Amino acid sequence: MADVKKEHELIVTVSPHVRDEETTSRIMWTVNLSLLPALFMGFYFFGLKALFITALCIISSVLSEYFFQKAVKKKLTINDGSAFLTGLLLGMNLPSSLWSFNPFTIHVPIIGSVIAVVITKQFFGGLGYNIFNPALIGRAFLLISFPKAMTIWTEPSAAFFALDAKTTATPLGILKEDGLAKLIEVFGDKLNLYAELFNGHRAGSIGETSVLALLIGAGFLLYKRYITWHIPFSFLGTVAMLAWIFGGKNPETGKMLLFAGDPLIHLLSGGLMLGAFFMATDYVTCPTVRKGQIVFGIGCGALTMLIRIKGGYPEGVMFAILLMNCFAPLIDRAMKSDVFGAVKEKKK
Amino acid sequence: MMALATFKGGIHPPDKKDIAKNRAIKEAKSPQRVVIPLSQHLGAPCKPIVSIGQEIKKGAVIGEPGGFVSAPVHSSVSGKVIAIAEFPNAMGRMVNSIVIENDWKEEWTSLKDNPDYIKLSADELKEKVKAAGIVGMGGAAFPTLVKLSPPKEKPIDTVIINGAECEPYLTADYRLMMERPAEIVEGLKILMRILGVNKGFIGIENNKPDAIEKMKDAAKNEPDIEVCGLEVKYPQGAEKMLISALTGREVPPRALPMDVRVVVQNVGTALAVYEAARYGKPLIERVVTVTGEGIKNPANLMVKIGTLISDIVEECGGFKDSAGKVVSGGPMMGFALSTLDVPVTKGTSGILVIPEKGVVHAEEYGPCIRCGRCIDICPMGLMPSMLSILSEKGHYEDAKEYNLFDCFECGSCAFVCPSKRPIVQLVRLAKSLVKP
Known part of the structure; x- marks a missing residue:
């Protein structure tokens, strides 16, 4: 047999011998893609500054990963899209006002990126080993280190080149400081408030404002089964429930009024949609078993509302997810998957 | 239409059966x-x-x-x-x-042709299976005699013939069902006689409708034998999955089919049993x-x-x-x-x-990103991600906490893994280094 391969030419590998086409980098790049509608809306409302900030975060994240991996002689993984994603998410979580030369705050996104990629991800062993969501640690670090610069919110407008736009407060900020009546007054009426929140025409971080755009991206990820309903829906459901129960205030006394809150305002504002669909669902830092993910989502929702209603910050999504990240390994340990046959024999 | 019988989890690799299915x-x-x-x-x-x-x-x-x-x-x-x-x-x-x-x-x-083989006693038939050296022909090659000799305290009430052939590419069982359906049914009847049961199933994946027809036709005069279409899903032909799909009974961890009163035999095995009983082949x-x-x-x-x-x-x-x-x-x-x-x-x-x-080369794999795909599809309900991580780090004993020995190495986890991790191999390694 002339064309029978010689023995040493046969390739020997372990089973299985067929593999699915899905790859880690394809997942990462698809998630990047799914964030583009929200990024575009950030650009639409906050102008080129929004793009500059996001680009700055992406470039510094990818370069941080590159130089760190070069320095410690690890395999370069910048093409897998995960450092890019960290940069993109961090950028979308920052106020566009950071693109400013007076006062000079351009270094802020760069510092955040380095913290996110080098300290949060690479120091813990790189992709797959980090405990916390890198982009969120980056943002948390910046919020604590640069509290003023991180809370200057620009009024949304479609003026792309305006460099000194008017500053204002976020809807959640207004809700916390001045109450619901004031918030409705700012937006004209309640219906308009909902509509503007849904479209994203409000002050906030670059990529968090447009619920519509975020839902388009999230729908795409759900359809592709890159994320499942477990975390986002339990997260959002808990927020809605707690907002309704504890979110109401007596307009006269300012005291809490049970079962009188407006869940929709809480659902549509802050970083909730971005956090619930794109950050809490980060594979590495959430539980892997579905039932544990529901617990994780409920925890995120409860902590978010605790901070929003009782805490010092108007928004709590970031800290809620980070706190729940700590519990992810524990949840996985406590709520292992159900082994086949371990439950009682079922009758058909 | 009624939902097809199946199990929880599983994967859908391209079946590629067209390459060989029409070759007699x-x-x-x-x-x-x-x-x-x-x-x-x-x-x-x-x-x-x-x-x-x-x-x-x-x-x-x-x-x-x-x-x-x-x-x-x-x-x-x-x-x-x-x-x-x-x-x-x-x-x-x-x-x-x-x-x-x-x-x-x-x-x-x-x-010797013995057309009256069905009149032989259960013990005589069992002796024929023993003498013929028959083992499970689906791949695991477990001696058939052992399956046919359950201890007294474990009565059997059902025999299942496994015609799922859920492995992609393979068509051997399909061809047997197409070409020798009557003899397979006879084999099943012999197995039922040996075990003294009166319920027989033949389970076939639904991507072989012509084989289902053939087998249904061959068994049409056998009220005790039911031919069932199964959802096309790997590993539908794994014993525990097949039993769960057809009877709703779940074999407990580390137990055998006989613990839920079932014996499963492959299509090829049934034919071998028939030939042994009839001709002593x-x-x-x-x-x-x-x-x-x-x-x-x-x-x-x-x-x-x-x-x-x-x-x-x-x-x-x-x-x-x-x-x-x-x-x-x-x-x-x-x-x-x-x-x-x-x-x-x-x-x-x-x-x-x-x-x-x-060819997928094994050495090019990345870290586990904990996406949970393997957990979703593991037919045994295990956490292959954790097993692979623990084995990779040398924590073999800890892998037992994650039910290491319940894995039957079907490979579904490695199939779906986006990081292309050799999960099955890591599981095998851990299994070989610790005691159950």
């Missing part, structure tokens, strides 16, 4: 010499009872069972014993084997699917046990120029061969030739 079973050429391993089954190896130079007939016993969990081996040709020594098997191990030079006379030991040949994008002429061959895979590849026209990997068995659970000079055994269901460009 053909008798393979009798080889110059056969290498018959004395250990082709799960359990104790056989003891050789022939000596070098001895002339033997086709069907003669050449190795006697080495224990209760064992099965005799027979010569698949007539000829002369020329060697008794260690030869490699498909899994790369060296096994004591008997080499017989073919004299092409095809002289049988006595074969020992298990000396089996259907092997020769398939894959890398083989010139795919085929379903009736191959004599002990035929070298190199002979079969040659008979099928050899490799197309891009052949890279040759797998004994199916693509999900089969073994890649390092040499083609290994024999077909009782458990060899297929020979799969994968061209070089289709």
Whole structure:
């Protein structure tokens, strides 16, 4: 047999011998893609500054990963899209006002990126080993280190080149400081408030404002089964429930009024949609078993509302997810998957 | 339409059955010499009872069972014993084997047609299965006699014939069901008689509607036998999954099908049981699917046990120029061969030739990103991600907390893993280094 391969030419590998086409980098790049509608809306409302900030975060994240991996002689993984994603998410979580030369705050996104990629991800062993969501640690670090610069919110407008736009407060900020009546007054009426929140025409971080755009991206990820309903829906459901129960205030006394809150305002504002669909669902830092993910989502929702209603910050999504990240390994340990046959024999 | 019977989890690899499914079973050429391993089954190896130079007939016993969990081996040709020594098997191990030079006379030991076989007692039928050296022909090669001898405290009420053939590419069972349905049904009836049960199932994946029709037709006068279509999903043909799909009973962790009163046998095994009961024919040949994008002429061959895979590849026209990997068995659970000079055994269901460009190289894998895909699809409800991480880090004992030994290595987790991690291999490594 002339064309029978010689023995040493046969390739020997372990089973299985067929593999699915899905790859880690394809997942990462698809998630990047799914964030583009929200990024575009950030650009639409906050102008080129929004793009500059996001680009700055992406470039510094990818370069941080590159130089760190070069320095410690690890395999370069910048093409897998995960450092890019960290940069993109961090950028979308920052106020566009950071693109400013007076006062000079351009270094802020760069510092955040380095913290996110080098300290949060690479120091813990790189992709797959980090405990916390890198982009969120980056943002948390910046919020604590640069509290003023991180809370200057620009009024949304479609003026792309305006460099000194008017500053204002976020809807959640207004809700916390001045109450619901004031918030409705700012937006004209309640219906308009909902509509503007849904479209994203409000002050906030670059990529968090447009619920519509975020839902388009999230729908795409759900359809592709890159994320499942477990975390986002339990997260959002808990927020809605707690907002309704504890979110109401007596307009006269300012005291809490049970079962009188407006869940929709809480659902549509802050970083909730971005956090619930794109950050809490980060594979590495959430539980892997579905039932544990529901617990994780409920925890995120409860902590978010605790901070929003009782805490010092108007928004709590970031800290809620980070706190729940700590519990992810524990949840996985406590709520292992159900082994086949371990439950009682079922009758058909 | 009623939902098809199935189990929770599982994957949908491309089935690729078109390559070989329309090739009718053909008798393979009798080889110059056969290498018959004395250990082709799960359990104790056989003891050789022939000596070098001895002339033997086709069907003669050449190795006697080495224990209760064992099965005799027979010569698949007539000829002369020329060697008794260690030869490699498909899994790369060296096994004591008997080499017989073919004299092409095809002289049988006595074969007797006994059309009244069904009137034999359960014990007499069981004796025939024992003498024929029948083992599970789906791949695991577990001695059939053992399955047919449940302890008294474990009564059996159902026999299932496994026609799922959920491994992609393979079509051996499909061809048998298409070509010899009546004999398979007879085999099932014999198994039911031996075990004294009156409920028989034949489970077939729904991608073989013509086989389902054939089997339904063959069993139409058998009120106790039900032919069921199953959802097309890997590993539908795994014993525990099949039992769950057809009866709703879940075999507990570390338990056997007999613990839920079921015995499962493969289609090929049922045919072998029939031939043993009727003719006293020992298990000396089996259907092997020769398939894959890398083989010139795919085929379903009736191959004599002990035929070298190199002979079969040659008979099928050899490799197309891009052949890279040759797998004994199916693509999900089969073994890649390092040499083609290994024999077909009782458990060899297929020979799969994968061209070089289709080969996934094992060394290119990344860290676990904890996406949870493997957990979603694990038919055993395990956490393969954790098993692979613990094994990778050397925490083999800890892997037991994650039910290491419940894994039956179906490979679904590694199939879906986006980081291409060799999860099954890491599990095997851990299993080999700790006690259950």
